[in-house]
Amino acid sequence: MAGMLIERVTGHPYGDEIRRRVIKPLGLRQMSVPDDGSEIREPHPRGYVRPGKDAPLKDITALDPTVAGPSGSMISSGADFNRFLGALLRGKLLVPAQPHEMMRTRPTGNPDGGAYGLGLESDPLPCGGLARGHDGDIPGHQTAAAATVDGGRPRPW
Numbered sequence: 001m002a003g004m005l006i007e008r009v010t011g012h013p014y015g016d017e018i019r020r021r022v023i024k025p026l027g028l029r030q031m032s033v034p035d036d037g038s039e040i041r042e043p044h045p046r047g048y049v050r051p052g053k054d055a056p057l058k059d060i061t062a063l064d065p066t067v068a069g070p071s072g073s074m075i076s077s078g079a080d081f082n083r084f085l086g087a088l089l090r091g092k093l094l095v096p097a098q099p100h101e102m103m104r105t106r107p108t109g110n111p112d113g114g115a116y117g118l119g120l121e122s123d124p125l126p127c128g129g130l131a132r133g134h135d136g137d138i139p140g141h142q143t144a145a146a147a148t149v150d151g152g153r154p155r156p157w
Contacts, residue, residue, distance in 0.1 A: 002119065003070020014070045026087055030077035034065050040075055047140025060140040072138040081145045085133055089149055103132060103149070121146075 003014040010017055015033035023031050032041060040061065048057040066073045076084070091099050105115035105122045113124045122130045123146065133146030 006070070015073075018074070022084065022093060026083060026092075028076070028080040028083060031080040031084065032075050034073060034075065040065060044075075045141070049139050063138070063140055065138060065141075068138045072136055076143075078143075078145070081143065082147070085145050085147050089132060089147055 006012075006014050006017050015035065018033045022028070023033070034040070044061075046059055047061045047063060049060055050057055065075060087093050088102075089099060102118045102120045103122070105117040105120070107113075107115050115122045119134065120132050121134055122132050125131055125148075129148055131146035132149065133144065135142070135144035137143070
């Protein structure tokens with residue numbers, strides 16, 4: 001939905017706006033938004049799925065990541081994703097009121113206390129405070145990243 005909104009408001013493809021407003025200003029050299037029919041740039045991990053309960057793993061690394069559209073077509077190293085998330089939470093990408101609105105969450109009903117807002121999840125940390133971030137996946141690949149509001153990295157929970 002966010003990708004469609006970006007394209008409608010700007011009149012430009014989602015990927016062009018992400019490259020112009022996020023990737024270039026933050027110097028994210030290992031983050032990309034592939035064009036249709038793109039392959040994942042090297043180096044990268046292999047992607048696997050298990051098509052059935054007892055089926056062997058199948059390598060689907062060649063899956064075109066754009067099949068997910070804006071909801072799953074971005075590709076990033078862990079380091080660049082962390083830089084992006086830290087910049088987002090510290091207000092380096094948006095006007096100050098926008099990250100604040102993204103952090104206004106509602107409980108998901110999950111017993112772990114997680115909540116969801118405008119694109120950001122929040123999860124309570126065992127040491128106190130909240131980890132804010134997001135996860136995502138397409139067949140064969142999955143990622144998750146979180147940080148504290150000051151942009152720090154929480155210990156795994």
